[in-house]
Amino acid sequence: MWTAKWLMVNKGVMWTAKWLLVNKGVMWTAKWLLVNKGVMWTAKWPMVNKGVMWTAKWPMVNKGVMWTAKWPMVNKGVMWTAKWPMVNKGVMWTAKWPMVNKGVMWTAKWPMVNKGVMWTAKWPMVNKGVMWTAKWPMVNKGVTVRVTFYFPQLL
Numbered sequence: 001m002w003t004a005k006w007l008m009v010n011k012g013v014m015w016t017a018k019w020l021l022v023n024k025g026v027m028w029t030a031k032w033l034l035v036n037k038g039v040m041w042t043a044k045w046p047m048v049n050k051g052v053m054w055t056a057k058w059p060m061v062n063k064g065v066m067w068t069a070k071w072p073m074v075n076k077g078v079m080w081t082a083k084w085p086m087v088n089k090g091v092m093w094t095a096k097w098p099m100v101n102k103g104v105m106w107t108a109k110w111p112m113v114n115k116g117v118m119w120t121a122k123w124p125m126v127n128k129g130v131m132w133t134a135k136w137p138m139v140n141k142g143v144t145v146r147v148t149f150y151f152p153q154l155l
Helices: none
Strands: 008-010 013-015 021-023 026-028 034-036 039-041 047-049 052-054 073-075 078-080 086-088 091-093 099-101 104-106 112-114 117-119 125-127 130-132
Touching: none
Parallel strands: none
Antiparallel strands: 008 013, 013 021, 021 026, 026 034, 034 039, 039 047, 047 052, 073 078, 078 086, 086 091, 091 099, 099 104, 104 112, 112 117, 125 130
């Protein structure tokens, strides 16, 4: 449960819009350190993931994962760029366009229906205990957040 600028907890997920998030051992802030399964980095500095090191502006390869800060990446079928669509387990969206995730379809400014849940982009939604507002669309069960939330400095 949260509001746009304040704290939420959903299945052990705790964060605020600009501050700390913890989800299944994943801890980060929007501009600071992230740790996810031994992966440590900051927004502008190098990262090491299973011996893979990079910086925000250069490409990385990790199990066939290749990207730079402004170009597409593929990781286990996940493809995106900072401003273009991404696919992750059938989830497709861009920052301003519609997304589909398990039959969930919406755009940033229009209503959505998912299992009887309807909202518009400026109001909160609850779906399986997930509550959010339109500026931070999140999908829990692996927590897929807007790319702008993960990498605000890349846009």
